[in-house]
């Protein structure tokens with residue numbers, strides 16, 4: 001039986017049409033801006049997001065780093081959600097590369113509104129370097145793919161701009177957010193100063209992310225990309241897959257969201273697992289396993305023995321992510337295996353008592 005890989009939506013393999021486009025891609029040296037396929041991808045991304053320019057970057061992390069570096073200067077603070085990717089999973093780059101301090105704030109379900117952010121703002125004074133940037137994440141990964149609504153994001157941008165503070169969006173999964181809200185990514189991101197979105201998550205490309213913003217911002221981000229070692233050469237072979245991901249994949253995201261619902265409803269019925277399926281609106285399911293009596297990492301190990309891959313994200317919580325390479329039957333099999341493992345554990349503990 002084949003492996004059901006629910007560790008992340010980053011695990012998808014390129015489709016036959018992506019591989020064909022990669023093989024046939026027209027290429028040039030992108031550091032000289034001469035790769036026609038990269039140029040097409042950047043222009044198309046800018047058009048979809050209604051921005052002046054786009055920049056192809058090797059990873060979401062590099063897109064976020066470039067944005068933070070351009071928007072801030074050393075010693076400033078970056079306001080972000082406590083569970084955000086830029087704070088927890090990017091090798092402290094905001095400190096190491098941009099010299100910034102994260103000022104974290106907890107938002108209900110990972111969603112930051114202006115009322116959460118306002119108390120964390122710091123003006124520049126004799127003792128304080130001040131807030132250089134606010135960064136939102138939509139969907140919020142570790143809060144279970146939570147979706148920030150348009151009005152909430154726009155108010156954050158308006159209030160921040162009124163105070164001269166730029167706002168960046170880590171939109172690694174912004175197409176999932178737009179799918180859940182039934183709007184376009186343009187509608188959802190119009191007021192942000194910069195947006196990073198990933199081609200290599202729900203959209204299924206093998207590599208790459210795009211940063212979009214004003215011409216001036218993208219020019220600066222291009223220099224930071226080079227500084228970080230992200231100046232690539234005949235990279236049209238990757239951009240070609242990215243273009244297909246961008247054009248074809250958003251339409252199939254509802255399927256991933258429905259599969260995540262199937263997982264969420266099934267998991268919620270298993271004794272010891274806690275989650276609210278109503279809160280699962282996109283492709284990420286985060287659940288609490290504390291009452292099962294087994295740590296998440298051990299559950300992940302036992303799942304793997306049965307060809308189901310999922311990640312523990314803390315001893316008490318696990319994550320399952322749906323994507324193009326896992327279907328409904330795979331999700332159902334994951335549920336059966338999970339049920340079996342936990343039922344076996346309950347019997348074992350009952351016998352031992």
Ligand code: TLP
Pocket residue numbers: 007008009010058059060061062085086089137139141170172173198200209
């Ligand atoms: N997320 C990965 C892991 O790093 C946790 C995953 O499997 O979900 N922003 C957000 C919200 C992300 O979830 C990720 C990756 C990134 C940025 C970084 O993207 P990459 O991995 O391309 O650097």
